[in-house]
Amino acid sequence: VRNDATPASLAGLAWPELLVEVRGSTDLALWRAAAARLRRERDAAGQCARRQATLAVLASHTTSFYAELLPLAALSVGIDLAVHEMPFGQLEQQLIGPSAELRALAPDYVLLAGTAEDVVPSGSAGDAHAAVHEAVGRWSELAGRASAGLGARVIQQTFVPGDDEPLGNQAWLDDTSQESVVSRVNAGLAARANGDVLFVDCGRLAAKYGRGRWRDPRYWHAVRQPVALDAVPMLARATAGVLAADLGLARRCLITDLDNTLWDGEIGEAGPEGVGVDGPRGEAFVRFQEYLLGLRRLGMVLAVASKNDPRLIAEVFDKVPGMRLRYSDFSCVQAGWSPKSVQVRRISEQLRLGLDSMVLVDDNPAECAEVLAALPSVDVVTLPPGPAGYVGALADRPTLALSRATTDDAGRARSYAALAAAERERGSSSLADFLAGLRMRAEVRRLEPNALDRAAQLVTKTNQFNLTGRRYSRRELELLMRDPAWIIRTLSLSDRLADHGMTGLIMLRVDGATAEVDTLLLSCRVIGRTAERRLLAAGAGDAWRAGCRLLRGVYRPSARNKLVAGLYPEAGFDAAGGGEDAEAEAFEFRLKSARAAALLDTPYIEDAGTGAPGTEEL
Amino acid sequence: MVLSAFAEATGEAVDEDRLASDDPAMWDSITHVYLVHLIERRLGVQLPEEVLTGRANLGELVATVASATGLG
Numbered sequence: 001v002r003n004d005a006t007p008a009s010l011a012g013l014a015w016p017e018l019l020v021e022v023r024g025s026t027d028l029a030l031w032r033a034a035a036a037r038l039r040r041e042r043d044a045a046g047q048c049a050r051r052q053a054t055l056a057v058l059a060s061h062t063t064s065f066y067a068e069l070l071p072l073a074a075l076s077v078g079i080d081l082a083v084h085e086m087p088f089g090q091l092e093q094q095l096i097g098p099s100a101e102l103r104a105l106a107p108d109y110v111l112l113a114g115t116a117e118d119v120v121p122s123g124s125a126g127d128a129h130a131a132v133h134e135a136v137g138r139w140s141e142l143a144g145r146a147s148a149g150l151g152a153r154v155i156q157q158t159f160v161p162g163d164d165e166p167l168g169n170q171a172w173l174d175d176t177s178q179e180s181v182v183s184r185v186n187a188g189l190a191a192r193a194n195g196d197v198l199f200v201d202c203g204r205l206a207a208k209y210g211r212g213r214w215r216d217p218r219y220w221h222a223v224r225q226p227v228a229l230d231a232v233p234m235l236a237r238a239t240a241g242v243l244a245a246d247l248g249l250a251r252r253c254l255i256t257d258l259d260n261t262l263w264d265g266e267i268g269e270a271g272p273e274g275v276g277v278d279g280p281r282g283e284a285f286v287r288f289q290e291y292l293l294g295l296r297r298l299g300m301v302l303a304v305a306s307k308n309d310p311r312l313i314a315e316v317f318d319k320v321p322g323m324r325l326r327y328s329d330f331s332c333v334q335a336g337w338s339p340k341s342v343q344v345r346r347i348s349e350q351l352r353l354g355l356d357s358m359v360l361v362d363d364n365p366a367e368c369a370e371v372l373a374a375l376p377s378v379d380v381v382t383l384p385p386g387p388a389g390y391v392g393a394l395a396d397r398p399t400l401a402l403s404r405a406t407t408d409d410a411g412r413a414r415s416y417a418a419l420a421a422a423e424r425e426r427g428s429s430s431l432a433d434f435l436a437g438l439r440m441r442a443e444v445r446r447l448e449p450n451a452l453d454r455a456a457q458l459v460t461k462t463n464q465f466n467l468t469g470r471r472y473s474r475r476e477l478e479l480l481m482r483d484p485a486w487i488i489r490t491l492s493l494s495d496r497l498a499d500h501g502m503t504g505l506i507m508l509r510v511d512g513a514t515a516e517v518d519t520l521l522l523s524c525r526v527i528g529r530t531a532e533r534r535l536l537a538a539g540a541g542d543a544w545r546a547g548c549r550l551l552r553g554v555y556r557p558s559a560r561n562k563l564v565a566g567l568y569p570e571a572g573f574d575a576a577g578g579g580e581d582a583e584a585e586a587f588e589f590r591l592k593s594a595r596a597a598a599l600l601d602t603p604y605i606e607d608a609g610t611g612a613p614g615t616e617e618l
Numbered sequence: 619m620v621l622s623a624f625a626e627a628t629g630e631a632v633d634e635d636r637l638a639s640d641d642p643a644m645w646d647s648i649t650h651v652y653l654v655h656l657i658e659r660r661l662g663v664q665l666p667e668e669v670l671t672g673r674a675n676l677g678e679l680v681a682t683v684a685s686a687t688g689l690g
Contacts, residue, residue, distance in 0.1 A: 064648045222670035
């Protein structure tokens, strides 16, 4: 867990340790050595994967170096990625049709990549406006073909202008310059994509790397390699971040150390009054706190694991001047003298987030190593020696690639804090008292367009409380939402501690007099509160009104959803043999009367009004 | 240096036969480009552009590197 790993020192590392090195590095030699090892040890390395996916690379240039590193980049975020490089310069030939090769491959993702040469007219003769129009048309057409013709999710690399502008310093002001054409093409593609295309922002990567070095023209002229070889790991890593965010594999909880991580000094040595965030060194800690606060605003759950007296910690947050983070910004605080791995495990249990949703950030390499050895699915970030480098150590880590916030994300971190509080409260009283005491209110609604983002997020990210684990993209949900054979309802839950927002979803497919529960899921922050019963009751009520007399439920076991194996029998469903695949179990519930749906309902959750399940209408 | 870079780029050890080999199948163009890149990085030199596209054998490459570094 150091920043100075060399290809030779990788040999002795186990895969979880090696992947931690890869996440924190963009060194080409290290990446190539690790990628070569991945090709040799595919099976052993595959243990670190949580998902499998297939990606086809379609580009107007050489992608060999990039494609060679993509499986490693993907594995670093938990994806076993099969990468297929299509022959370069054949985008239309492959996608219009599409080609038999692509159809046979049926990739989950199609990655489109071009260069400024593809969009900027050569020489000065071209009409810039027409060029922008044509490029946006061409590349969005390609994306549309990949999406409609292959059912693939499209990832588009944004275009990067060359640094050879005849107008030089004036180029940015002139709308015929490469810079201007390229930026309008990128903006045009984003507008056309309307949220359906994922982008790798190469312009940002180039700026970060150094625009003047982003391309080595000798390599471009010789082998059509568009990006300097040393910049390829950065590009592969950013691509992996995009995949991770899309597949819901980005880490959801950041656990931070305190002494010399959030502030300068150690409470144990200097006391709560002796640590601080002032002076030039302190300013770097402040900047780091602000960065963490920014992650929190985007929905990242923050927690603390610290070897300190717990009573002194809150005092530092309260009394030390200049602190940006408040004690209440953390959804869970573990302090004491247990090993960090034990603290991390407790945080995972209290917040009901898997260890593979966790990132530990610590300035002490020994603590990081201890956690990684005990809990290999946790990502660990060892901070560099000086606090000025802390933000840089987190920025662009692919495991922290967040998707843009949906409106519900903002409330999520708060809701996890409430969950931890509720978890502590429940210790003493009975479950019924606990549930009644929460004073829960739920609103069940028909899925509407404005809730599609959140619904897609739930469907792609929910693992534990998910009866069938079926994944639908936003676009698929949009189609099903308008399909009369489908009943889709969302549930928003609040209680006296927090508003949890939209945290549940049920999808029923109506076939004659039978309605099958295709999908039933709850976000892990509202598990154990009987909210699933409200969804089942609402779905059953709607199914009755649609003429259904039999409700069919299926449980498809996955590695993570054992929790819900007994849901249907407990709700009063009868076993009905196996489902459509070998592992699945089916259950049935007869809707004998209009009131039958109410039998499925929960007594602990009040109806919050509009769009409610409407059992009273029956 | 060239030989150790070759070993790193291809993941294979180098023997006398390979030095004189004209067999282009000995390494592919991508490995060749990476080999040139490694040599340039390690020695802090820029090799002539034709080295990138040329299909020199290892012995010739060693000679080119020697002349680029002024050791020829």
